[in-house]
Structure formats: structure tokens, C-alpha cells
Amino acid sequence: MAAVPIYRAPVQPAWIDYNGHLRDAYYVVVLSDAIDALMERVGIGAAYRERTRNTLYSLEMHMHWLEEVKASDTLEIEAVVLGADQKRLHIGCDVRVARHPKPVATAEFMLLHVHQGATPGAAPFPPEILAGIERLRAEADGSDWAGPRSRELALKRR
Amino acid sequence: MAAVPIYRAPVQPAWIDYNGHLRDAYYVVVLSDAIDALMERVGIGAAYRERTRNTLYSLEMHMHWLEEVKASDTLEIEAVVLGADQKRLHIGCDVRVARHPKPVATAEFMLLHVHQGATPGAAPFPPEILAGIERLRAEADGSDWAGPRSRELALKRR
Numbered sequence: 001m002a003a004v005p006i007y008r009a010p011v012q013p014a015w016i017d018y019n020g021h022l023r024d025a026y027y028v029v030v031l032s033d034a035i036d037a038l039m040e041r042v043g044i045g046a047a048y049r050e051r052t053r054n055t056l057y058s059l060e061m062h063m064h065w066l067e068e069v070k071a072s073d074t075l076e077i078e079a080v081v082l083g084a085d086q087k088r089l090h091i092g093c094d095v096r097v098a099r100h101p102k103p104v105a106t107a108e109f110m111l112l113h114v115h116q117g118a119t120p121g122a123a124p125f126p127p128e129i130l131a132g133i134e135r136l137r138a139e140a141d142g143s144d145w146a147g148p149r150s151r152e153l154a155l156k157r158r
Numbered sequence: 159m160a161a162v163p164i165y166r167a168p169v170q171p172a173w174i175d176y177n178g179h180l181r182d183a184y185y186v187v188v189l190s191d192a193i194d195a196l197m198e199r200v201g202i203g204a205a206y207r208e209r210t211r212n213t214l215y216s217l218e219m220h221m222h223w224l225e226e227v228k229a230s231d232t233l234e235i236e237a238v239v240l241g242a243d244q245k246r247l248h249i250g251c252d253v254r255v256a257r258h259p260k261p262v263a264t265a266e267f268m269l270l271h272v273h274q275g276a277t278p279g280a281a282p283f284p285p286e287i288l289a290g291i292e293r294l295r296a297e298a299d300g301s302d303w304a305g306p307r308s309r310e311l312a313l314k315r316r
Contacts, residue, residue: 018207019274024216025183025190032183049176058182060311063219068278083313090313108311116177120226153220153266153308155241155248 003078003094004140007034010074022069027105031093034077035109038091042132053116054123060110062150067104073097080142084133086124087113092145108150161236161252162298165192168232180227185263189251192235193267196249200290211274212281218268220308225262231255238300242291244282245271250303266308
């Protein structure tokens, strides 16, 4: 297991819903902030974005909610690199809280490197960002990340 | 195409991120509110929840972000029933804005009917909720819903 801690956020009272637990969508709000922290780590922080007009767009995400999270919890996000090519980055995330030994949620993100020109379009990562991704992968190798993983959702028809 | 409109929400200024568009996670915040509206439609509204202590939990979600959404847009959520069994409900959602002919995002949710007793646990839908789901399915049949659909995320390793 080589997931690395990248972000943490205490649950905010407004995020608790009528079920008395963290509303599903706010796991994603925290994960989105965690992806920002990950971008910073690989060199796609504010300075890079302003200088190059390059950024990451989220293409796709698969989320598993595994345990309820309560108002007193703090979410801790750990990430692994599941894959990367010249312009895409595939990240796995575990969402943890201190009182549970296993993740309370997992998520996979597929992210695209985009140049925000007149029309935004996919752009290859420059060498320094590829190097940043490789540094993160060395630290956070996803080759044995347990998940649960993304998949086709399906139910037998009644 | 039989998706039915279930919810709409104007984009809030705080939901726009450093990329100048709706942050990925806030599509999910609006979708989560849309699932509440859908629950109300099938009979799992506040009165039912208080009377029975039954509710829906989100198990899993797969999201595709297809187009940028701007501060001036209003999100319109349409839903279809993709499947149901005695305690689970599989829903497909299109996220639309007026200026695009096609969805700007799609999402699938797998939802579980839960009784919140001393320990929350899966519970079968009572007949009146099954009837509500069948009424929604008659109106919002997902058998030809185009998606894009949930799937295993993968990238060739560099």
C-alpha cells in the first residue's frame, strides 16, 4: 500500500443531511479540493496555471460510498497514481476518518491536461509536469491499489 | 428518449473555480439535490422518512463531465430509471443547460433503501414505494438511455 496523504478537511455542519450523516456530494467537494492539492504537488499549481494557461479538467469519476461519516469526523484523502499518458492522469483516492481502519469511500478520477486558449483543448504535459507525475507515482504507486474500483453499474431488471 | 425533468438549479457564484467554470464537485451537489427530488416523487419524501425511518443511501456513482458550465447557466437535471430490485434503485441522470443541445454531464447512481435502526441496514421497499418506482419508470424508462455510461476507468501505462 503506497497511497500518500494529500489533503484533509473537517466535516462542516452544513454538509450533514437529513440522514444525520455527511451528504454524498460533499465527499466529492472534499475530493475535488484534494485533487487541487495533488495538482500543486505535480507542478500544476496556481503559478503554472497562470503562466501557461494550462490546467486539469475532470473527465470522469467513479465513487464508492462505504461508511457513514459524521459531523465530528475529519476527512483525510490519500491518493495513488493509477496511470498517466501524455495528457491524461488517472488517480485513485481513499477517503479515511480516524475512527475507521478502512476507507469510508474510494474514488477514481480521469483528468485531462487542457490549454485554455480561445477554445479550451487537450494539451500534452510539458516535461517538468511529466517529471512531477513520475515523482508522485514513485511515492504513490497505484499498481496494487485495492479500491473498490470503477466498473459498469448494473442491476438485474425486475 | 424518456428522461423526465426532476430538478433545476441556477449556478451559484461560489461554485465557479479558478478555471472560470463550474467546479466538478458542484455538478454532484446539484445531482444530489436532484436525487432528493426523485425520492420525493417515488414516495421517499420527508413524511415517509420520518414515519418509517427508511431512506436511501448512495452506494456508488459514475460521472462524465462533457461540457463546461458557466456562472450564467442554470442546471436542469433529467432522470431515467435504469433498474430496480427489492431494495436498490439504479438511476441515470442527464445534466443540461439551455445553450447546449446535448447533456453537459451524465451520471449514474446506485441507491440502497436503508432502515435507520440502532444499526442502519438494507431494507426491502414497501409495496407503495415499489409502485412509486414503477410509476416513475413508466414515465422515465431508461432502456434506451444513451449515457455515456459507467465503466471501468483505465489508461495504458506509460
